Amino acid sequence: TIDVRTLYKALGYFTFDPGFMATASCESAITFIDGDKGILRYRGYPIEQLAENSNYIEVCYLLLYGELPTQSECDKFAASITHHTMLHEAMRRFVGAFRHDAHPMAIMVGVVGALAAFYGDASNVHDPAVRELAAHRLIAKMPTIAAWSYKHSIGEPFVYPDNNLGFAANFLHMMFSVPSEKYVPDPRIVKALDLILILHADHEQNASTSTVRLTGSSEASPFAAISAGIGSLWGPSHGGANEAVIRMLEDIVHSGNPVQHYVDRAKDKDDRYRLMGFGHRVYKNYDPRARIISKACYEVLETLGEGNEYQQLLDTAMELERIALKDDYFKARNLYPNVDFYSGIILRAIGIPLNMFTVIFAMARVVGWLSHWMEMMGDPNARISRPRQLYTGYDEREYVGLDKRS
Ligand code: ACO
Numbered sequence: 250t251i252d253v254r255t256l257y258k259a260l261g262y263f264t265f266d267p268g269f270m271a272t273a274s275c276e277s278a279i280t281f282i283d284g285d286k287g288i289l290r291y292r293g294y295p296i297e298q299l300a301e302n303s304n305y306i307e308v309c310y311l312l313l314y315g316e317l318p319t320q321s322e323c324d325k326f327a328a329s330i331t332h333h334t335m336l337h338e339a340m341r342r343f344v345g346a347f348r349h350d351a352h353p354m355a356i357m358v359g360v361v362g363a364l365a366a367f368y369g370d371a372s373n374v375h376d377p378a379v380r381e382l383a384a385h386r387l388i389a390k391m392p393t394i395a396a397w398s399y400k401h402s403i404g405e406p407f408v409y410p411d412n413n414l415g416f417a418a419n420f421l422h423m424m425f426s427v428p429s430e431k432y433v434p435d436p437r438i439v440k441a442l443d444l445i446l447i448l449h450a451d452h453e454q455n456a457s458t459s460t461v462r463l464t465g466s467s468e469a470s471p472f473a474a475i476s477a478g479i480g481s482l483w484g485p486s487h488g489g490a491n492e493a494v495i496r497m498l499e500d501i502v503h504s505g506n507p508v509q510h511y512v513d514r515a516k517d518k519d520d521r522y523r524l525m526g527f528g529h530r531v532y533k534n535y536d537p538r539a540r541i542i543s544k545a546c547y548e549v550l551e552t553l554g555e556g557n558e559y560q561q562l563l564d565t566a567m568e569l570e571r572i573a574l575k576d577d578y579f580k581a582r583n584l585y586p587n588v589d590f591y592s593g594i595i596l597r598a599i600g601i602p603l604n605m606f607t608v609i610f611a612m613a614r615v616v617g618w619l620s621h622w623m624e625m626m627g628d629p630n631a632r633i634s635r636p637r638q639l640y641t642g643y644d645e646r647e648y649v650g651l652d653k654r655s
Pocket of ligand 1: 587
């Protein structure tokens with residue numbers, strides 16, 4: 250066999266593949282996706298089985314270390330994550346110094362990047378123990394950063410982590426407790442949030458994970474690499490989609506227009522409108538996470554009881570899905586609901602404000618980013634990522650002095 254890279258290099262060729270539609274950027278043993286069959290596995294375990302039986306902390310261990318933990322490994326890992334949940338007091342002041350109306354994703358990009366200033370020891374990225382400590386710190390601190398960015402935006406005092414609580418419950422505590430009253434969530438709500446974290450934990454070489462790998466490939470601090478990943482996730486074509494789905498559903502509900510009107514708009518090529526939460530670069534079948542999450546959506550709305558305000562959003566989403574899946578436009582392009590189509594309804598029902606949706610996605614995905622970063626940094630053959638380009642600009646031309654330019 251011939252190594253394509255060696256051959257292309259020898260011939261002076263490279264591939265032109267805008268959007269990386271047909272380019273594998275690396276080898277990875279973490280997550281398997283078969284987009285045509287709608288299969289997703291973390292380290293070989295089907296997402297359906299992990300969603301049914303596991304929890305986020307266990308999934309974090311699995312992604313980072315490659316195996317499901319034994320009880321004692323799980324306890325040790327959970328203890329380490331719990332141990333690192335606090336932020337330095339100077340970071341608390343840093344979060345508090347942002348404009349009150351700053352988007353929490355903007356705060357998260359800044360604060361996570363700034364952690365590099367506190368943990369300069371993490372710059373020794375070739376030491377596996379240093380990488381592991383940075384990973385634990387990041388997984389542990391993301392919920393604190395996320396919740397504090399929210400508290401800042403509503404002008405409430407920051408709530409410190411409660412290390413007696415599990416990962417998801419602790420996040421809800423930091424989000425919704427106030428000095429006069431501790432928030433005690435329904436265990437079914439905690440479970441639903443934990444499920445959302447599991448389903449978003451990794452998804453191989455998506456835009457944000459590729460960003461983390463690309464940034465990390467220069468041997469940058471892991472905090473800088475993860476901060477770059479958060480920036481990439483923010484966009485509405487990626488992690489911002491769950492926020493956009495709710496805006497779309499609320500718009501449909503409030504407009505009084507029939508759902509068909511929005512499906513028709515999405516098909517109109519002169520209109521840039523798209524059905525948010527539909528379509529995926531890899532899944533050309535039903536996103537397996539969407540199936541799991543739509544079921545959880547019913548269960549969460551059931552806990553809220555009859556006549557809750559989110560039922561209308563779910564009914565609208567289901568009608569939209571029904572109409573779109575029968576439509577030739579969507580069928581021909583294999584456009585199915587993705588994970589974000591239903592996750593936003595759950596988050597909304599839990600009481601999470603819209604601008605925190607992508608932050609929660611980042612909180613879940615940080616373990617995926619870190620697993621990829623650790624896999625890459627542990628690969629002795631890894632090298633800096635440096636795509637090429639097809640130059641389409643001018644040939645060489647003479648400089649023209651300012652006084653001679655018309
Ligand atoms: N609504 C209407 N038409 C769509 C949609 C949509 N949601 N998604 C894709 N299409 C159409 C495109 O217009 C294109 O049509 P054409 O062949 O006639 O030109 C065709 O389907 C292929 O679409 P691409 O944009 O080429 O597919 P790509 O793989 O580049 O994009 C993406 C995937 C970005 C997810 C796209 O489907 C989209 O914008 N969806 C809505 C946003 C969304 O839900 N993003 C979340 C992704 S999942 C995640 O990040 C967790």
